[in-house]
Amino acid sequence: MRIGEVAARSGLSRDTIRFYERNGLINSTKGNERTNSYRTYDAEVVARLEMVREAQNAGFTIAELKMFLRQLEYADGNTFDADAFLQNKIAEVEHKIERAQLFLGTLRATQQALANKVKK
Amino acid sequence: MRIGEVAARSGLSRDTIRFYERNGLINSTKGNERTNSYRTYDAEVVARLEMVREAQNAGFTIAELKMFLRQLEYADGNTFDADAFLQNKIAEVEHKIERAQLFLGTLRATQQALANKVKK
DNA sequence: CAAAACCATTGACAATGGTCCATTGTTAGC
């Protein structure tokens, strides 16, 4: 499929998709028609973009994502790095979740306090 | 206390603290000595900076934090906005946590897949 | 009292994650 369709399916702008491609998060091939220079995207990139969004939400930077996705691809030779990297990231995300839950408590308490103030 | 102590206690740089103050996340007063222009910080700002860090971790931008902290201060008149704002934010953080947990699953699965590949 | 450490202010710089624009070319629909 072409970039427009990827954009429509993923909800991202074409510019963003190209930006991600420049940064190595996805890739495309040259397309058959030799009349143009349009790129062709595999259907799987949509899923991949989905994952990118999840990972970003979890605090991954684009540089980290690039590494992570490379590991998904051909995790053969340098598996040591990959494992350590993942281990780190997992711990990081876990920690982040814990702290978010704490903060959620703060938010709820604030809401509560506010409600009381109103009733009074 | 002066900015240096705040920095030491909070673990943030003086520049960052000033940056936060410029952006309305904390404030200071003028200090008694009229020989200098040093600012004085209340002890509570350290706790406040702590909360700022938590909130940022949970995805708050500085602009949002500013609003939130203002509500904590004098949530009297416009409590409607504050409540809606908090409600929104709570839902947002909850959603974020859920997604982070999903992604954590992906990370673990990847780690698992990698481990299997190695054993093979 | 001299030097080291601290403070305020200003403005430049930087990294991250995009977004927008202009230009040029291609394709699709009427």
Next chain:
DNA sequence: GCTAACAATGGACCATTGTCAATGGTTTTG
């Protein structure tokens, strides 16, 4: 065949979140 919509490329631009350096003054300390 014309026009609208789509695509590629390059570079400018943007907001956010800080960080750094220069300058000029103040305080602390040995």
